[in-house]
Amino acid sequence: MSRARPDAYPRLASHGPSLPRRVWNTGFVGFCGFSTLLLMLPLGLIIWHLVSHGIVALTPGFFIHMPKPVGEPGGGMANAIVGTLIVTGIGLLVSVPVGVGTGVCLAEHGQGRFGALVRYTADVLGGVPSIVVGVTTYALVVIPMGHFSALAGGIALGILMVPTIARSTEEVVRLVPESYRHAALALGAPSWKVTQQVVIPAASAGILTATLLALARAAGETAPLLFTALGNRFWSSALDRPIATLPVMIYDYARAPYPDWNRQAWAGALLLLLLVTAVSAVLRLTTRRIGRTS
Amino acid sequence: MTLEVPRTMPPKPEIPRPAQIGSLAPPVVPPPAAPAAAPAAGIEAGPAKVAVETREFSLYYGARHALKSVNLDLPEGTVTAIIGPSGCGKSTLLRSFNRMNDLIPGVRVEGRVRISDLDVFSPSTDVVELRRRVGMVFQRPNPFPKSIFENVAFGLRMLGLRDAAELEWRVEQSLLQAALWSEVRDRLGTSALSLSGGQQQRLCIARCLAVEPEVVLMDEPASALDPTATARIEELVLQLKSRYTLIVVTHNMQQAARISDRTAFMLEGALVEVDETRKLFTSPSQRLTEDYITGRFG
Numbered sequence: 001m002s003r004a005r006p007d008a009y010p011r012l013a014s015h016g017p018s019l020p021r022r023v024w025n026t027g028f029v030g031f032c033g034f035s036t037l038l039l040m041l042p043l044g045l046i047i048w049h050l051v052s053h054g055i056v057a058l059t060p061g062f063f064i065h066m067p068k069p070v071g072e073p074g075g076g077m078a079n080a081i082v083g084t085l086i087v088t089g090i091g092l093l094v095s096v097p098v099g100v101g102t103g104v105c106l107a108e109h110g111q112g113r114f115g116a117l118v119r120y121t122a123d124v125l126g127g128v129p130s131i132v133v134g135v136t137t138y139a140l141v142v143i144p145m146g147h148f149s150a151l152a153g154g155i156a157l158g159i160l161m162v163p164t165i166a167r168s169t170e171e172v173v174r175l176v177p178e179s180y181r182h183a184a185l186a187l188g189a190p191s192w193k194v195t196q197q198v199v200i201p202a203a204s205a206g207i208l209t210a211t212l213l214a215l216a217r218a219a220g221e222t223a224p225l226l227f228t229a230l231g232n233r234f235w236s237s238a239l240d241r242p243i244a245t246l247p248v249m250i251y252d253y254a255r256a257p258y259p260d261w262n263r264q265a266w267a268g269a270l271l272l273l274l275l276v277t278a279v280s281a282v283l284r285l286t287t288r289r290i291g292r293t294s
Numbered sequence: 295m296t297l298e299v300p301r302t303m304p305p306k307p308e309i310p311r312p313a314q315i316g317s318l319a320p321p322v323v324p325p326p327a328a329p330a331a332a333p334a335a336g337i338e339a340g341p342a343k344v345a346v347e348t349r350e351f352s353l354y355y356g357a358r359h360a361l362k363s364v365n366l367d368l369p370e371g372t373v374t375a376i377i378g379p380s381g382c383g384k385s386t387l388l389r390s391f392n393r394m395n396d397l398i399p400g401v402r403v404e405g406r407v408r409i410s411d412l413d414v415f416s417p418s419t420d421v422v423e424l425r426r427r428v429g430m431v432f433q434r435p436n437p438f439p440k441s442i443f444e445n446v447a448f449g450l451r452m453l454g455l456r457d458a459a460e461l462e463w464r465v466e467q468s469l470l471q472a473a474l475w476s477e478v479r480d481r482l483g484t485s486a487l488s489l490s491g492g493q494q495q496r497l498c499i500a501r502c503l504a505v506e507p508e509v510v511l512m513d514e515p516a517s518a519l520d521p522t523a524t525a526r527i528e529e530l531v532l533q534l535k536s537r538y539t540l541i542v543v544t545h546n547m548q549q550a551a552r553i554s555d556r557t558a559f560m561l562e563g564a565l566v567e568v569d570e571t572r573k574l575f576t577s578p579s580q581r582l583t584e585d586y587i588t589g590r591f592g
Contacts, residue, residue, distance in 0.1 A: 177436070179432065179434060179436035180436060180438055180439075182394065182397075182432065182436065183432065183436045183437075183438065183498070183501075184438070184448070185394065185397070185425065186392060186394060186425055186429065186430035186432075186502075187425065187426070187429070187448060187449040187452060187501065187502070187505060188422045188423065188424075188425040188426035188449065188452060188453075188505065189422070189448075189449075189452045190422050193452060197448075197451075198438055198448075201439075201440070202438070202439050
């Protein structure tokens with residue numbers, strides 16, 4: 001039953017937003033814009049600094065020449081570029097199977113107490129400072145092997161990447177709609193095939209993004225490599241020998257008292273940034289194409 | 295990789311039931327003897343073989359008694375509609391036939407469900423095999439994010455079918471049966487998600503038919519679709535009943551009246567009445583049924 005409208009209650013006429021509301025609105029939009037700018041500022045500064053300092057030394061020779069002895073001008077970081085590719089490659093080989101496996105398992109079967117334990121372990125491992133990972137790998141790999149090696153460096157990076165990959169994989173696998181699983185189960189697919197042929201393909205773009213984020217993070221790590229891959233002034237692509245990597249080389253060159261080395265350190269940092277960006281751009285483009293056709 | 299099917303496929307006006315797939319094949323069930331001759335008198339034609347049967351079947355979600363001693367016989371080659379208000383247990387009953395309820399923790403059953411020669415809840419029953427023989431179409435179209443071809447081929451690949459020519463043939467047959475072939479024959483390689491909602495649902499039906507089920511369960515198959523797409527699905531259901539036993543859960547009583555041979559009315563987990571559709575809607579034997587179909591509640 002509707003009651004008569006008391007005269008005190010006016011009809012809710014449609015007029016524009018009130019003045020205080022407009023002020024608040026403008027204020028909040030302004031604040032959001034300001035925060036966004038503030039967030040982008042450091043990145044902009046980093047890129048500006050790297051480009052302005054590094055572009056001079058980023059010559060073709062930088063890519064193909066070996067480091068020159070002190071005092072001799074020129075020279076490049078060819079060995080460190082290849083070394084970084086090798087070490088991060090080993091890191092991926094270590095971390096992707098373990099991380100993706102753990103993530104899928106957590107998402108599909110991780111409801112119990114064991115799942116919670118694994119999740120907690122992964123989070124703690126993810127929070128371990130990278131230098132500690134380096135020292136641990138030193139104790140576990142370098143000492144038994146008797147010397148520093150590319151392999152040890154890769155394992156250290158792999159340990160750093162595993163928790164990120166595992167937790168992000170879990171998140172994206174959880175996002176796969178339940179209806180896909182039901183459809184596959186109703187067709188008589190056993191649950192492992194549902195995971196393998198429906199869930200993982202549906203989550204593959206997300207898993208790749210997770211891996212890339214972990215890779216981008218690990219590719220720039222210096223601390224865990226100091227105790228493991230060590231660095232090398234000479235050409236080496238042997239997995240059981242010390243190997244040069246960009247971050248360690250940048251570290252060495254940046255604190256050296258020679259302006260020429262400092263310039264090369266900037267160029268190395270710029271290159272590292274470009275490498276990570278390029279890898280992620282290429283992988284993103286290829287997955288987008290796969291996503292469209294399959 | 296192109297998934298183009300050769301255009302030169304010999305025309306197959308009459309779709310023969312292909313040989314059973316793989317070693318999981320059950321004994322071949324003879325298709326029901328051509329009921330097309332007397333569609334109106336389909337039921338009276340003789341005592342049809344019972345394809346699905348439940349006996350004192352009860353189901354509990356934890357402490358909640360969701361299905362109460364359901365006794366139901368569904369003859370082979372018929373469409374049965376299950377109607378009833380929301381929460382009456384019609385979907386639960388449907389999902390018991392292929393044991394999709396197993397996915398819900400805390401489900402417990404009593405009594406028996408038999409589908410042809412399978413004792414559904416017997417511990418020796420292979421759920422994977424059961425679900426191949428009892429296909430399901432869901433309320434919302436749920437194609438995989440794969441190509442149209444791969445969606446239909448999915449179940450076949452699950453059964454271990456590898457031969458490309460046979461896969462193509464079976465995919466084509468399934469799409470023909472689902473009345474989708476003419477619309478997608480030129481783009482089998484494109485993503486299933488590019489289809490319209492109604493097409494997606496027919497694709498899901500094709501995907502379900504590809505593994506040659508004996509019984510097809512449909513859980514409100516048209517409730518997420520517009521009227522035109524709904525009409526096409528209903529038409530399809532009528533075409534399919536000569537080859538499959540269909541059980542359709544629906545909210546829509548007019549739909550039940552249009553497509554089904556028999557209708558089961560459920561209320562609060564109990565089966566109130568099951569009869570020939572025309573009889574149930576014109577002269578129901580139970581007061582509750584009459585109240586529901588005349589709109590007095592629900």
